[in-house]
Amino acid sequence: MKNTKHPIIYHPSYDIPLPESHRFPGTKYSALIEELETTGLIENYLKYMPKPATAEYLSIAHDPVYIRAIETGNLSKQQQTKLGLPWSEILRKRSFLAPNGTLLAAQLALQTGIACHAAGGTHHAHWDFGAGFCVFNDLAYTARALIEMKLARRILIFDCDVHQGDGTASILSKDKNIFTCSIHCAENYPAKKARSDLDFSIIKGSGDEDYLAALRQCLSEIDRTNFSPDLVIYDAAVDVHGHDKLGLLEMTSEGIEQRDRVVLSHFKGRQVPIATTIGGGYGQTHEEVAQRHSIIFAAVQSVFHN
Ligand SMILES: [Zn+2]
Numbered sequence: 001m002k003n004t005k006h007p008i009i010y011h012p013s014y015d016i017p018l019p020e021s022h023r024f025p026g027t028k029y030s031a032l033i034e035e036l037e038t039t040g041l042i043e044n045y046l047k048y049m050p051k052p053a054t055a056e057y058l059s060i061a062h063d064p065v066y067i068r069a070i071e072t073g074n075l076s077k078q079q080q081t082k083l084g085l086p087w088s089e090i091l092r093k094r095s096f097l098a099p100n101g102t103l104l105a106a107q108l109a110l111q112t113g114i115a116c117h118a119a120g121g122t123h124h125a126h127w128d129f130g131a132g133f134c135v136f137n138d139l140a141y142t143a144r145a146l147i148e149m150k151l152a153r154r155i156l157i158f159d160c161d162v163h164q165g166d167g168t169a170s171i172l173s174k175d176k177n178i179f180t181c182s183i184h185c186a187e188n189y190p191a192k193k194a195r196s197d198l199d200f201s202i203i204k205g206s207g208d209e210d211y212l213a214a215l216r217q218c219l220s221e222i223d224r225t226n227f228s229p230d231l232v233i234y235d236a237a238v239d240v241h242g243h244d245k246l247g248l249l250e251m252t253s254e255g256i257e258q259r260d261r262v263v264l265s266h267f268k269g270r271q272v273p274i275a276t277t278i279g280g281g282y283g284q285t286h287e288e289v290a291q292r293h294s295i296i297f298a299a300v301q302s303v304f305h306n
Helices: 028-039 064-072 077-083 089-112 138-148 166-171 208-224 253-269 286-293 295-303
Strands: 006-009 045-048 114-117 155-159 178-185 198-202 231-235 274-277
Touching: 006 089, 006 295, 028 286, 064 089, 089 114, 089 138, 089 231, 089 274, 114 295, 138 155, 138 166, 138 178, 138 231, 138 274, 166 178, 178 208, 198 208, 208 253, 231 253, 253 274, 253 286, 253 295, 286 295
Parallel strands: 006 045, 006 114, 114 274, 155 178, 155 231, 178 198, 231 274
Antiparallel strands: none
């Protein structure tokens, strides 16, 4: 029997051109698609492309003054340093596209049960400033947009990036219908953590076993809250990998795949649709990072095969 194809959301304008020495792997988005093509995993997916978000709509999650600064390239040197990326016309364009990629993934997931964004997870972006390579917060934006469109009543943002989802937690601190959960490494950026609805802090150097134990504990705590989400937005970041240049955890690729399967199976088993984002990942080469980002696409295929 032929398997059903799952939605993959991607845009050829996602790449951010940066000097090779830059810490952010700007071409990992196209490298990920190439990786999925090379391994044949792409055959299990149907491609969708987002349209850019309007400044007006983005203002449900961001200060209009900040949105305008990104639109016009009017960022101070200090703002650009905090963001960690130089402003460019290309950065402007992709910054308005990517949040809608996550929104499209969420909308498709509500229809099909699962959809994967080949970008997103920019969780350090705050209400009125960008930080840690994150311009706009696609997670907060998507969750608020779905509620405003009455497509969902309660949303869970499940963030497994090695860095805490501080921007998401702070933007959504008063949103009772959006539950923010972050599992991250205590010693990693940001030094000053925000307060998510549920934070799981893992110590530096932890490997697969410790991580997966914390993950299971975290999922059962969420169960106990009776929050019962209509949708989960999952940040399946790979900077938890032992070879990651920024992350201080020691997970293996097998451990990450297991993490993804545990998360996907958990929510699938409760009939909660899942939209995945790729989040952070930093390696010696963009190919190595792309390979790790392809893990979530393999995990989705194995958990959601028919
Ligand atoms: Zn990260």
